[in-house]
Amino acid sequence: MNYYTISQLAEQFDISTRTIRYYEERGLISPIRTESGQRLYTKKDRAVLKLILRGKRFGFSLEEIHEMISLFDNDRTGRKQLEKTIAYGEQKLKEVTERIEDLMQLKQEMEAILADFRERLQKLEGVE
Amino acid sequence: MNYYTISQLAEQFDISTRTIRYYEERGLISPIRTESGQRLYTKKDRAVLKLILRGKRFGFSLEEIHEMISLFDNDRTGRKQLEKTIAYGEQKLKEVTERIEDLMQLKQEMEAILADFRERLQKLEGVE
DNA sequence: GTTGACTTTTACGTAAACGTAAACTAAAAT
DNA sequence: ATTTTAGTTTACGTTTACGTAAAAGTCAAC
Incomplete structure:
Protein backbone atom coordinates (compact mmCIF):
# COMPACT_ATOMS: atom_id res chain seq x y z
CA MET A 1 0.00 0.00 0.00
CA GLY A 59 -20.25 25.85 7.17
CA PHE A 60 -20.20 22.90 9.55
CA SER A 61 -17.98 23.26 12.62
CA LEU A 62 -15.19 20.77 13.22
CA GLU A 63 -17.24 19.49 16.13
CA GLU A 64 -20.18 18.67 13.84
CA ILE A 65 -17.89 17.15 11.26
CA HIS A 66 -16.35 15.04 13.98
CA GLU A 67 -19.77 13.66 14.84
CA MET A 68 -20.55 12.89 11.24
CA ILE A 69 -17.24 11.13 10.74
CA SER A 70 -17.70 8.89 13.73
CA LEU A 71 -21.13 8.14 12.35
CA PHE A 72 -19.69 6.82 9.12
CA ASP A 73 -16.58 5.37 10.65
CA ASN A 74 -17.52 3.41 13.73
CA ASP A 75 -18.76 -0.05 13.00
CA ARG A 76 -21.79 0.01 15.19
CA THR A 77 -22.89 -3.53 15.62
CA GLY A 78 -25.53 -3.61 18.33
CA ARG A 79 -29.18 -3.12 17.42
CA LYS A 80 -29.56 -0.11 19.70
CA GLN A 81 -26.42 1.41 18.27
CA LEU A 82 -27.64 0.88 14.74
CA GLU A 83 -30.97 2.44 15.49
CA LYS A 84 -29.33 5.44 17.08
CA THR A 85 -26.99 5.85 14.17
CA ILE A 86 -29.83 5.67 11.68
CA ALA A 87 -31.87 8.20 13.61
CA TYR A 88 -28.92 10.59 13.76
CA GLY A 89 -28.20 10.06 10.09
CA GLU A 90 -31.78 10.74 9.14
CA GLN A 91 -31.69 13.99 11.05
CA LYS A 92 -28.47 15.08 9.37
CA LEU A 93 -29.92 14.11 6.01
CA LYS A 94 -32.92 16.29 6.73
CA GLU A 95 -30.64 19.19 7.57
CA VAL A 96 -28.76 18.76 4.32
CA THR A 97 -32.02 18.59 2.37
CA GLU A 98 -33.24 21.78 4.00
CA ARG A 99 -29.99 23.48 3.18
CA ILE A 100 -30.31 22.49 -0.44
CA GLU A 101 -33.82 23.88 -0.64
CA ASP A 102 -32.68 27.05 1.07
CA LEU A 103 -29.81 27.46 -1.36
CA MET A 104 -32.07 26.88 -4.34
CA GLN A 105 -34.32 29.64 -3.14
CA LEU A 106 -31.33 31.93 -2.77
CA LYS A 107 -30.28 30.98 -6.27
CA GLN A 108 -33.67 31.93 -7.67
CA GLU A 109 -33.58 35.26 -5.89
CA MET A 110 -30.13 36.00 -7.20
CA GLU A 111 -31.22 35.11 -10.71
CA ALA A 112 -34.17 37.46 -10.45
CA ILE A 113 -31.96 40.27 -9.25
CA LEU A 114 -29.47 39.62 -12.00
CA ALA A 115 -32.23 39.60 -14.61
CA ASP A 116 -33.31 42.97 -13.33
CA PHE A 117 -29.79 44.37 -13.55
CA ARG A 118 -29.41 43.02 -17.07
CA GLU A 119 -32.62 44.70 -18.11
CA ARG A 120 -31.41 48.00 -16.73
CA LEU A 121 -28.17 47.64 -18.61
CA GLN A 122 -30.07 46.91 -21.82
CA LYS A 123 -32.06 50.09 -21.45
CA LEU A 124 -28.90 52.08 -20.91
CA GLU A 125 -27.32 50.63 -24.01
CA GLY A 126 -30.44 51.31 -26.02
CA VAL A 127 -30.18 54.99 -25.21
CA GLU A 128 -26.52 55.26 -25.94
CA MET B 1 -45.00 52.19 9.13
CA GLY B 59 -20.84 29.22 5.79
CA PHE B 60 -20.26 32.67 4.32
CA SER B 61 -18.22 35.05 6.46
CA LEU B 62 -19.71 38.36 7.53
CA GLU B 63 -17.27 40.01 5.16
CA GLU B 64 -18.65 38.07 2.19
CA ILE B 65 -22.20 38.70 3.28
CA HIS B 66 -21.39 42.38 3.54
CA GLU B 67 -20.27 42.36 -0.07
CA MET B 68 -23.39 40.58 -1.22
CA ILE B 69 -25.64 42.97 0.64
CA SER B 70 -24.05 46.04 -0.86
CA LEU B 71 -24.45 44.33 -4.20
CA PHE B 72 -28.19 44.06 -3.81
CA ASP B 73 -28.59 47.27 -1.92
CA ASN B 74 -26.68 49.99 -3.74
CA ASP B 75 -28.49 51.46 -6.65
CA ARG B 76 -25.73 51.28 -9.16
CA THR B 77 -26.64 53.52 -11.99
CA GLY B 78 -23.61 53.91 -14.22
CA ARG B 79 -23.02 51.45 -17.03
CA LYS B 80 -19.62 50.41 -15.72
CA GLN B 81 -21.07 49.93 -12.26
CA LEU B 82 -23.89 47.83 -13.63
CA GLU B 83 -21.54 45.67 -15.58
CA LYS B 84 -19.34 45.13 -12.57
CA THR B 85 -22.30 44.27 -10.41
CA ILE B 86 -23.60 41.79 -12.96
CA ALA B 87 -20.20 40.14 -13.26
CA TYR B 88 -19.89 39.83 -9.50
CA GLY B 89 -23.41 38.51 -9.23
CA GLU B 90 -22.81 35.91 -11.89
CA GLN B 91 -19.75 34.70 -10.05
CA LYS B 92 -21.63 34.43 -6.78
CA LEU B 93 -24.44 32.64 -8.57
CA LYS B 94 -21.94 30.15 -9.89
CA GLU B 95 -20.61 29.57 -6.40
CA VAL B 96 -24.08 28.92 -5.11
CA THR B 97 -24.81 26.52 -7.93
CA GLU B 98 -21.63 24.62 -7.23
CA ARG B 99 -22.51 24.42 -3.59
CA ILE B 100 -25.91 23.01 -4.40
CA GLU B 101 -24.37 20.33 -6.57
CA ASP B 102 -21.83 19.54 -3.89
CA LEU B 103 -24.55 19.24 -1.28
CA MET B 104 -26.65 17.00 -3.49
CA GLN B 105 -23.72 14.68 -3.87
CA LEU B 106 -23.27 14.62 -0.11
CA LYS B 107 -26.97 13.86 0.23
CA GLN B 108 -26.70 10.89 -2.09
CA GLU B 109 -23.73 9.53 -0.20
CA MET B 110 -25.55 9.87 3.08
CA GLU B 111 -28.57 8.12 1.65
CA ALA B 112 -26.42 5.24 0.48
CA ILE B 113 -24.83 4.89 3.89
CA LEU B 114 -28.20 5.03 5.58
CA ALA B 115 -29.57 2.37 3.25
CA ASP B 116 -26.67 0.17 4.20
CA PHE B 117 -27.30 0.68 7.90
CA ARG B 118 -31.00 -0.08 7.44
CA GLU B 119 -30.14 -3.30 5.66
CA ARG B 120 -27.88 -4.34 8.50
CA LEU B 121 -30.63 -3.61 10.97
CA GLN B 122 -33.07 -5.70 8.95
CA LYS B 123 -30.76 -8.65 9.05
CA LEU B 124 -30.39 -8.32 12.78
CA GLU B 125 -34.14 -8.21 13.25
CA GLY B 126 -34.60 -11.20 11.00
CA VAL B 127 -32.36 -13.29 13.25
CA GLU B 128 -33.96 -12.18 16.46
C1' DG C 1 29.03 13.20 6.14
C1' DT C 2 27.34 17.35 6.02
C1' DT C 3 24.01 20.59 4.07
C1' DG C 4 19.33 21.49 3.40
C1' DA C 5 14.60 20.25 3.30
C1' DC C 6 11.14 18.08 6.12
C1' DT C 7 9.09 16.67 10.43
C1' DT C 8 8.12 16.73 15.44
C1' DT C 9 6.37 18.93 19.79
C1' DT C 10 5.53 22.96 22.54
C1' DA C 11 3.76 27.20 22.99
C1' DC C 12 2.40 31.71 22.27
C1' DG C 13 -0.29 34.81 18.84
C1' DT C 14 -4.43 36.11 16.19
C1' DA C 15 -8.76 37.10 13.54
C1' DA C 16 -13.65 36.38 13.54
C1' DA C 17 -17.80 36.29 15.92
C1' DC C 18 -19.71 36.96 19.40
C1' DG C 19 -20.44 36.56 25.26
C1' DT C 20 -20.50 39.01 29.38
C1' DA C 21 -20.18 42.50 32.77
C1' DA C 22 -20.31 47.35 34.24
C1' DA C 23 -22.20 51.78 34.44
C1' DC C 24 -25.70 54.46 32.86
C1' DT C 25 -30.20 56.15 30.62
C1' DA C 26 -34.87 55.68 28.96
C1' DA C 27 -39.41 53.34 28.83
C1' DA C 28 -43.01 50.65 30.77
C1' DA C 29 -45.48 48.91 34.50
C1' DT C 30 -47.43 49.02 39.01
C1' DA D 1 -43.38 58.14 41.73
C1' DT D 2 -40.63 54.53 41.80
C1' DT D 3 -39.50 49.97 40.69
C1' DT D 4 -38.77 46.88 36.88
C1' DT D 5 -37.54 46.18 32.29
C1' DA D 6 -35.19 47.30 28.18
C1' DG D 7 -31.85 49.94 25.89
C1' DT D 8 -26.97 52.28 25.26
C1' DT D 9 -21.82 52.40 25.12
C1' DT D 10 -17.36 50.72 26.52
C1' DA D 11 -14.42 47.25 27.17
C1' DC D 12 -12.53 43.07 28.41
C1' DG D 13 -13.23 37.81 27.92
C1' DT D 14 -13.86 33.51 25.13
C1' DT D 15 -14.08 29.97 21.57
C1' DT D 16 -12.85 28.23 17.12
C1' DA D 17 -9.55 27.42 13.76
C1' DC D 18 -5.79 27.93 12.72
C1' DG D 19 -0.70 31.01 12.03
C1' DT D 20 3.88 31.40 13.47
C1' DA D 21 8.14 30.77 15.74
C1' DA D 22 11.51 28.06 18.37
C1' DA D 23 14.19 24.08 19.37
C1' DA D 24 15.33 19.64 18.12
C1' DG D 25 15.28 15.35 15.55
C1' DT D 26 15.25 12.98 10.69
C1' DC D 27 15.46 12.15 5.80
C1' DA D 28 17.36 12.95 1.13
C1' DA D 29 20.82 14.64 -1.80
C1' DC D 30 25.20 15.80 -3.18
Missing part, protein backbone atom coordinates in the same frame (compact mmCIF):
# COMPACT_ATOMS: atom_id res chain seq x y z
CA ASN A 2 0.98 3.60 -0.52
CA TYR A 3 1.28 6.38 2.00
CA TYR A 4 1.25 10.16 1.86
CA THR A 5 3.40 12.46 3.98
CA ILE A 6 1.81 15.40 5.69
CA SER A 7 3.26 17.94 3.28
CA GLN A 8 2.06 15.93 0.30
CA LEU A 9 -1.48 16.03 1.58
CA ALA A 10 -1.13 19.69 2.45
CA GLU A 11 -0.08 20.48 -1.08
CA GLN A 12 -2.80 18.37 -2.65
CA PHE A 13 -5.53 20.18 -0.76
CA ASP A 14 -3.81 23.55 -0.60
CA ILE A 15 -3.88 23.76 3.18
CA SER A 16 -1.10 24.02 5.76
CA THR A 17 0.47 21.13 7.63
CA ARG A 18 -0.58 22.89 10.80
CA THR A 19 -4.19 22.56 9.71
CA ILE A 20 -3.83 18.82 9.23
CA ARG A 21 -2.14 18.41 12.60
CA TYR A 22 -4.89 20.48 14.16
CA TYR A 23 -7.53 18.14 12.77
CA GLU A 24 -5.60 15.32 14.38
CA GLU A 25 -5.49 17.21 17.69
CA ARG A 26 -9.25 17.43 17.54
CA GLY A 27 -9.54 13.71 16.88
CA LEU A 28 -10.79 14.00 13.31
CA ILE A 29 -8.01 12.06 11.64
CA SER A 30 -5.56 9.44 12.94
CA PRO A 31 -2.55 8.69 10.74
CA ILE A 32 -0.15 5.91 11.64
CA ARG A 33 3.45 6.70 12.55
CA THR A 34 6.83 5.51 11.37
CA GLU A 35 9.34 4.20 13.91
CA SER A 36 10.78 7.67 14.21
CA GLY A 37 7.39 9.24 14.77
CA GLN A 38 6.56 10.70 11.36
CA ARG A 39 2.96 10.68 10.27
CA LEU A 40 1.85 8.51 7.35
CA TYR A 41 -1.54 8.93 5.72
CA THR A 42 -3.44 6.20 3.86
CA LYS A 43 -5.95 6.68 1.04
CA LYS A 44 -8.64 6.37 3.66
CA ASP A 45 -7.09 9.17 5.72
CA ARG A 46 -7.03 11.22 2.57
CA ALA A 47 -10.71 10.55 1.99
CA VAL A 48 -11.48 11.62 5.55
CA LEU A 49 -9.55 14.82 5.05
CA LYS A 50 -11.51 15.49 1.89
CA LEU A 51 -14.70 14.98 3.83
CA ILE A 52 -13.57 17.41 6.51
CA LEU A 53 -12.81 20.10 3.96
CA ARG A 54 -16.13 19.62 2.24
CA GLY A 55 -17.93 19.87 5.56
CA LYS A 56 -16.08 23.10 6.23
CA ARG A 57 -17.17 24.59 2.94
CA PHE A 58 -20.75 23.93 3.97
CA ASN B 2 -44.10 49.74 11.81
CA TYR B 3 -40.81 49.30 13.62
CA TYR B 4 -39.18 46.52 15.58
CA THR B 5 -37.03 46.98 18.67
CA ILE B 6 -33.73 45.16 18.94
CA SER B 7 -35.03 42.63 21.44
CA GLN B 8 -38.05 41.89 19.28
CA LEU B 9 -35.81 41.01 16.36
CA ALA B 10 -33.50 39.04 18.62
CA GLU B 11 -36.42 36.97 19.83
CA GLN B 12 -37.83 36.44 16.36
CA PHE B 13 -34.57 35.05 15.05
CA ASP B 14 -33.41 33.46 18.29
CA ILE B 15 -30.16 35.41 18.45
CA SER B 16 -28.76 37.84 21.03
CA THR B 17 -29.05 41.61 20.88
CA ARG B 18 -25.27 41.67 21.01
CA THR B 19 -25.19 39.76 17.75
CA ILE B 20 -27.44 42.31 16.07
CA ARG B 21 -25.36 45.20 17.38
CA TYR B 22 -22.26 43.42 16.19
CA TYR B 23 -23.65 43.21 12.67
CA GLU B 24 -24.23 46.93 12.86
CA GLU B 25 -20.64 47.48 14.05
CA ARG B 26 -19.52 45.65 10.96
CA GLY B 27 -21.70 47.80 8.74
CA LEU B 28 -24.13 45.09 7.72
CA ILE B 29 -27.26 46.74 9.02
CA SER B 30 -28.16 50.35 9.76
CA PRO B 31 -31.29 50.94 11.87
CA ILE B 32 -32.59 54.42 12.46
CA ARG B 33 -32.59 55.89 15.97
CA THR B 34 -35.18 57.51 18.19
CA GLU B 35 -34.45 60.90 19.70
CA SER B 36 -33.07 59.18 22.77
CA GLY B 37 -30.81 56.94 20.74
CA GLN B 38 -32.74 53.68 20.67
CA ARG B 39 -32.51 51.56 17.56
CA LEU B 40 -35.57 51.00 15.40
CA TYR B 41 -35.67 48.38 12.68
CA THR B 42 -37.87 48.49 9.58
CA LYS B 43 -39.20 45.52 7.63
CA LYS B 44 -36.34 46.05 5.27
CA ASP B 45 -33.83 45.87 8.11
CA ARG B 46 -35.51 42.67 9.16
CA ALA B 47 -35.14 41.27 5.67
CA VAL B 48 -31.46 42.16 5.67
CA LEU B 49 -31.00 40.43 9.01
CA LYS B 50 -32.70 37.36 7.61
CA LEU B 51 -30.34 37.45 4.67
CA ILE B 52 -27.34 37.70 6.99
CA LEU B 53 -28.45 34.69 9.00
CA ARG B 54 -29.09 32.66 5.89
CA GLY B 55 -25.66 33.55 4.57
CA LYS B 56 -24.16 32.45 7.86
CA ARG B 57 -25.89 29.09 7.66
CA PHE B 58 -24.24 28.59 4.29
Whole structure:
Protein backbone atom coordinates (compact mmCIF):
# COMPACT_ATOMS: atom_id res chain seq x y z
CA MET A 1 0.00 0.00 0.00
CA ASN A 2 0.98 3.60 -0.52
CA TYR A 3 1.28 6.38 2.00
CA TYR A 4 1.25 10.16 1.86
CA THR A 5 3.40 12.46 3.98
CA ILE A 6 1.81 15.40 5.69
CA SER A 7 3.26 17.94 3.28
CA GLN A 8 2.06 15.93 0.30
CA LEU A 9 -1.48 16.03 1.58
CA ALA A 10 -1.13 19.69 2.45
CA GLU A 11 -0.08 20.48 -1.08
CA GLN A 12 -2.80 18.37 -2.65
CA PHE A 13 -5.53 20.18 -0.76
CA ASP A 14 -3.81 23.55 -0.60
CA ILE A 15 -3.88 23.76 3.18
CA SER A 16 -1.10 24.02 5.76
CA THR A 17 0.47 21.13 7.63
CA ARG A 18 -0.58 22.89 10.80
CA THR A 19 -4.19 22.56 9.71
CA ILE A 20 -3.83 18.82 9.23
CA ARG A 21 -2.14 18.41 12.60
CA TYR A 22 -4.89 20.48 14.16
CA TYR A 23 -7.53 18.14 12.77
CA GLU A 24 -5.60 15.32 14.38
CA GLU A 25 -5.49 17.21 17.69
CA ARG A 26 -9.25 17.43 17.54
CA GLY A 27 -9.54 13.71 16.88
CA LEU A 28 -10.79 14.00 13.31
CA ILE A 29 -8.01 12.06 11.64
CA SER A 30 -5.56 9.44 12.94
CA PRO A 31 -2.55 8.69 10.74
CA ILE A 32 -0.15 5.91 11.64
CA ARG A 33 3.45 6.70 12.55
CA THR A 34 6.83 5.51 11.37
CA GLU A 35 9.34 4.20 13.91
CA SER A 36 10.78 7.67 14.21
CA GLY A 37 7.39 9.24 14.77
CA GLN A 38 6.56 10.70 11.36
CA ARG A 39 2.96 10.68 10.27
CA LEU A 40 1.85 8.51 7.35
CA TYR A 41 -1.54 8.93 5.72
CA THR A 42 -3.44 6.20 3.86
CA LYS A 43 -5.95 6.68 1.04
CA LYS A 44 -8.64 6.37 3.66
CA ASP A 45 -7.09 9.17 5.72
CA ARG A 46 -7.03 11.22 2.57
CA ALA A 47 -10.71 10.55 1.99
CA VAL A 48 -11.48 11.62 5.55
CA LEU A 49 -9.55 14.82 5.05
CA LYS A 50 -11.51 15.49 1.89
CA LEU A 51 -14.70 14.98 3.83
CA ILE A 52 -13.57 17.41 6.51
CA LEU A 53 -12.81 20.10 3.96
CA ARG A 54 -16.13 19.62 2.24
CA GLY A 55 -17.93 19.87 5.56
CA LYS A 56 -16.08 23.10 6.23
CA ARG A 57 -17.17 24.59 2.94
CA PHE A 58 -20.75 23.93 3.97
CA GLY A 59 -20.25 25.85 7.17
CA PHE A 60 -20.20 22.90 9.55
CA SER A 61 -17.98 23.26 12.62
CA LEU A 62 -15.19 20.77 13.22
CA GLU A 63 -17.24 19.49 16.13
CA GLU A 64 -20.18 18.67 13.84
CA ILE A 65 -17.89 17.15 11.26
CA HIS A 66 -16.35 15.04 13.98
CA GLU A 67 -19.77 13.66 14.84
CA MET A 68 -20.55 12.89 11.24
CA ILE A 69 -17.24 11.13 10.74
CA SER A 70 -17.70 8.89 13.73
CA LEU A 71 -21.13 8.14 12.35
CA PHE A 72 -19.69 6.82 9.12
CA ASP A 73 -16.58 5.37 10.65
CA ASN A 74 -17.52 3.41 13.73
CA ASP A 75 -18.76 -0.05 13.00
CA ARG A 76 -21.79 0.01 15.19
CA THR A 77 -22.89 -3.53 15.62
CA GLY A 78 -25.53 -3.61 18.33
CA ARG A 79 -29.18 -3.12 17.42
CA LYS A 80 -29.56 -0.11 19.70
CA GLN A 81 -26.42 1.41 18.27
CA LEU A 82 -27.64 0.88 14.74
CA GLU A 83 -30.97 2.44 15.49
CA LYS A 84 -29.33 5.44 17.08
CA THR A 85 -26.99 5.85 14.17
CA ILE A 86 -29.83 5.67 11.68
CA ALA A 87 -31.87 8.20 13.61
CA TYR A 88 -28.92 10.59 13.76
CA GLY A 89 -28.20 10.06 10.09
CA GLU A 90 -31.78 10.74 9.14
CA GLN A 91 -31.69 13.99 11.05
CA LYS A 92 -28.47 15.08 9.37
CA LEU A 93 -29.92 14.11 6.01
CA LYS A 94 -32.92 16.29 6.73
CA GLU A 95 -30.64 19.19 7.57
CA VAL A 96 -28.76 18.76 4.32
CA THR A 97 -32.02 18.59 2.37
CA GLU A 98 -33.24 21.78 4.00
CA ARG A 99 -29.99 23.48 3.18
CA ILE A 100 -30.31 22.49 -0.44
CA GLU A 101 -33.82 23.88 -0.64
CA ASP A 102 -32.68 27.05 1.07
CA LEU A 103 -29.81 27.46 -1.36
CA MET A 104 -32.07 26.88 -4.34
CA GLN A 105 -34.32 29.64 -3.14
CA LEU A 106 -31.33 31.93 -2.77
CA LYS A 107 -30.28 30.98 -6.27
CA GLN A 108 -33.67 31.93 -7.67
CA GLU A 109 -33.58 35.26 -5.89
CA MET A 110 -30.13 36.00 -7.20
CA GLU A 111 -31.22 35.11 -10.71
CA ALA A 112 -34.17 37.46 -10.45
CA ILE A 113 -31.96 40.27 -9.25
CA LEU A 114 -29.47 39.62 -12.00
CA ALA A 115 -32.23 39.60 -14.61
CA ASP A 116 -33.31 42.97 -13.33
CA PHE A 117 -29.79 44.37 -13.55
CA ARG A 118 -29.41 43.02 -17.07
CA GLU A 119 -32.62 44.70 -18.11
CA ARG A 120 -31.41 48.00 -16.73
CA LEU A 121 -28.17 47.64 -18.61
CA GLN A 122 -30.07 46.91 -21.82
CA LYS A 123 -32.06 50.09 -21.45
CA LEU A 124 -28.90 52.08 -20.91
CA GLU A 125 -27.32 50.63 -24.01
CA GLY A 126 -30.44 51.31 -26.02
CA VAL A 127 -30.18 54.99 -25.21
CA GLU A 128 -26.52 55.26 -25.94
CA MET B 1 -45.00 52.19 9.13
CA ASN B 2 -44.10 49.74 11.81
CA TYR B 3 -40.81 49.30 13.62
CA TYR B 4 -39.18 46.52 15.58
CA THR B 5 -37.03 46.98 18.67
CA ILE B 6 -33.73 45.16 18.94
CA SER B 7 -35.03 42.63 21.44
CA GLN B 8 -38.05 41.89 19.28
CA LEU B 9 -35.81 41.01 16.36
CA ALA B 10 -33.50 39.04 18.62
CA GLU B 11 -36.42 36.97 19.83
CA GLN B 12 -37.83 36.44 16.36
CA PHE B 13 -34.57 35.05 15.05
CA ASP B 14 -33.41 33.46 18.29
CA ILE B 15 -30.16 35.41 18.45
CA SER B 16 -28.76 37.84 21.03
CA THR B 17 -29.05 41.61 20.88
CA ARG B 18 -25.27 41.67 21.01
CA THR B 19 -25.19 39.76 17.75
CA ILE B 20 -27.44 42.31 16.07
CA ARG B 21 -25.36 45.20 17.38
CA TYR B 22 -22.26 43.42 16.19
CA TYR B 23 -23.65 43.21 12.67
CA GLU B 24 -24.23 46.93 12.86
CA GLU B 25 -20.64 47.48 14.05
CA ARG B 26 -19.52 45.65 10.96
CA GLY B 27 -21.70 47.80 8.74
CA LEU B 28 -24.13 45.09 7.72
CA ILE B 29 -27.26 46.74 9.02
CA SER B 30 -28.16 50.35 9.76
CA PRO B 31 -31.29 50.94 11.87
CA ILE B 32 -32.59 54.42 12.46
CA ARG B 33 -32.59 55.89 15.97
CA THR B 34 -35.18 57.51 18.19
CA GLU B 35 -34.45 60.90 19.70
CA SER B 36 -33.07 59.18 22.77
CA GLY B 37 -30.81 56.94 20.74
CA GLN B 38 -32.74 53.68 20.67
CA ARG B 39 -32.51 51.56 17.56
CA LEU B 40 -35.57 51.00 15.40
CA TYR B 41 -35.67 48.38 12.68
CA THR B 42 -37.87 48.49 9.58
CA LYS B 43 -39.20 45.52 7.63
CA LYS B 44 -36.34 46.05 5.27
CA ASP B 45 -33.83 45.87 8.11
CA ARG B 46 -35.51 42.67 9.16
CA ALA B 47 -35.14 41.27 5.67
CA VAL B 48 -31.46 42.16 5.67
CA LEU B 49 -31.00 40.43 9.01
CA LYS B 50 -32.70 37.36 7.61
CA LEU B 51 -30.34 37.45 4.67
CA ILE B 52 -27.34 37.70 6.99
CA LEU B 53 -28.45 34.69 9.00
CA ARG B 54 -29.09 32.66 5.89
CA GLY B 55 -25.66 33.55 4.57
CA LYS B 56 -24.16 32.45 7.86
CA ARG B 57 -25.89 29.09 7.66
CA PHE B 58 -24.24 28.59 4.29
CA GLY B 59 -20.84 29.22 5.79
CA PHE B 60 -20.26 32.67 4.32
CA SER B 61 -18.22 35.05 6.46
CA LEU B 62 -19.71 38.36 7.53
CA GLU B 63 -17.27 40.01 5.16
CA GLU B 64 -18.65 38.07 2.19
CA ILE B 65 -22.20 38.70 3.28
CA HIS B 66 -21.39 42.38 3.54
CA GLU B 67 -20.27 42.36 -0.07
CA MET B 68 -23.39 40.58 -1.22
CA ILE B 69 -25.64 42.97 0.64
CA SER B 70 -24.05 46.04 -0.86
CA LEU B 71 -24.45 44.33 -4.20
CA PHE B 72 -28.19 44.06 -3.81
CA ASP B 73 -28.59 47.27 -1.92
CA ASN B 74 -26.68 49.99 -3.74
CA ASP B 75 -28.49 51.46 -6.65
CA ARG B 76 -25.73 51.28 -9.16
CA THR B 77 -26.64 53.52 -11.99
CA GLY B 78 -23.61 53.91 -14.22
CA ARG B 79 -23.02 51.45 -17.03
CA LYS B 80 -19.62 50.41 -15.72
CA GLN B 81 -21.07 49.93 -12.26
CA LEU B 82 -23.89 47.83 -13.63
CA GLU B 83 -21.54 45.67 -15.58
CA LYS B 84 -19.34 45.13 -12.57
CA THR B 85 -22.30 44.27 -10.41
CA ILE B 86 -23.60 41.79 -12.96
CA ALA B 87 -20.20 40.14 -13.26
CA TYR B 88 -19.89 39.83 -9.50
CA GLY B 89 -23.41 38.51 -9.23
CA GLU B 90 -22.81 35.91 -11.89
CA GLN B 91 -19.75 34.70 -10.05
CA LYS B 92 -21.63 34.43 -6.78
CA LEU B 93 -24.44 32.64 -8.57
CA LYS B 94 -21.94 30.15 -9.89
CA GLU B 95 -20.61 29.57 -6.40
CA VAL B 96 -24.08 28.92 -5.11
CA THR B 97 -24.81 26.52 -7.93
CA GLU B 98 -21.63 24.62 -7.23
CA ARG B 99 -22.51 24.42 -3.59
CA ILE B 100 -25.91 23.01 -4.40
CA GLU B 101 -24.37 20.33 -6.57
CA ASP B 102 -21.83 19.54 -3.89
CA LEU B 103 -24.55 19.24 -1.28
CA MET B 104 -26.65 17.00 -3.49
CA GLN B 105 -23.72 14.68 -3.87
CA LEU B 106 -23.27 14.62 -0.11
CA LYS B 107 -26.97 13.86 0.23
CA GLN B 108 -26.70 10.89 -2.09
CA GLU B 109 -23.73 9.53 -0.20
CA MET B 110 -25.55 9.87 3.08
CA GLU B 111 -28.57 8.12 1.65
CA ALA B 112 -26.42 5.24 0.48
CA ILE B 113 -24.83 4.89 3.89
CA LEU B 114 -28.20 5.03 5.58
CA ALA B 115 -29.57 2.37 3.25
CA ASP B 116 -26.67 0.17 4.20
CA PHE B 117 -27.30 0.68 7.90
CA ARG B 118 -31.00 -0.08 7.44
CA GLU B 119 -30.14 -3.30 5.66
CA ARG B 120 -27.88 -4.34 8.50
CA LEU B 121 -30.63 -3.61 10.97
CA GLN B 122 -33.07 -5.70 8.95
CA LYS B 123 -30.76 -8.65 9.05
CA LEU B 124 -30.39 -8.32 12.78
CA GLU B 125 -34.14 -8.21 13.25
CA GLY B 126 -34.60 -11.20 11.00
CA VAL B 127 -32.36 -13.29 13.25
CA GLU B 128 -33.96 -12.18 16.46
C1' DG C 1 29.03 13.20 6.14
C1' DT C 2 27.34 17.35 6.02
C1' DT C 3 24.01 20.59 4.07
C1' DG C 4 19.33 21.49 3.40
C1' DA C 5 14.60 20.25 3.30
C1' DC C 6 11.14 18.08 6.12
C1' DT C 7 9.09 16.67 10.43
C1' DT C 8 8.12 16.73 15.44
C1' DT C 9 6.37 18.93 19.79
C1' DT C 10 5.53 22.96 22.54
C1' DA C 11 3.76 27.20 22.99
C1' DC C 12 2.40 31.71 22.27
C1' DG C 13 -0.29 34.81 18.84
C1' DT C 14 -4.43 36.11 16.19
C1' DA C 15 -8.76 37.10 13.54
C1' DA C 16 -13.65 36.38 13.54
C1' DA C 17 -17.80 36.29 15.92
C1' DC C 18 -19.71 36.96 19.40
C1' DG C 19 -20.44 36.56 25.26
C1' DT C 20 -20.50 39.01 29.38
C1' DA C 21 -20.18 42.50 32.77
C1' DA C 22 -20.31 47.35 34.24
C1' DA C 23 -22.20 51.78 34.44
C1' DC C 24 -25.70 54.46 32.86
C1' DT C 25 -30.20 56.15 30.62
C1' DA C 26 -34.87 55.68 28.96
C1' DA C 27 -39.41 53.34 28.83
C1' DA C 28 -43.01 50.65 30.77
C1' DA C 29 -45.48 48.91 34.50
C1' DT C 30 -47.43 49.02 39.01
C1' DA D 1 -43.38 58.14 41.73
C1' DT D 2 -40.63 54.53 41.80
C1' DT D 3 -39.50 49.97 40.69
C1' DT D 4 -38.77 46.88 36.88
C1' DT D 5 -37.54 46.18 32.29
C1' DA D 6 -35.19 47.30 28.18
C1' DG D 7 -31.85 49.94 25.89
C1' DT D 8 -26.97 52.28 25.26
C1' DT D 9 -21.82 52.40 25.12
C1' DT D 10 -17.36 50.72 26.52
C1' DA D 11 -14.42 47.25 27.17
C1' DC D 12 -12.53 43.07 28.41
C1' DG D 13 -13.23 37.81 27.92
C1' DT D 14 -13.86 33.51 25.13
C1' DT D 15 -14.08 29.97 21.57
C1' DT D 16 -12.85 28.23 17.12
C1' DA D 17 -9.55 27.42 13.76
C1' DC D 18 -5.79 27.93 12.72
C1' DG D 19 -0.70 31.01 12.03
C1' DT D 20 3.88 31.40 13.47
C1' DA D 21 8.14 30.77 15.74
C1' DA D 22 11.51 28.06 18.37
C1' DA D 23 14.19 24.08 19.37
C1' DA D 24 15.33 19.64 18.12
C1' DG D 25 15.28 15.35 15.55
C1' DT D 26 15.25 12.98 10.69
C1' DC D 27 15.46 12.15 5.80
C1' DA D 28 17.36 12.95 1.13
C1' DA D 29 20.82 14.64 -1.80
C1' DC D 30 25.20 15.80 -3.18
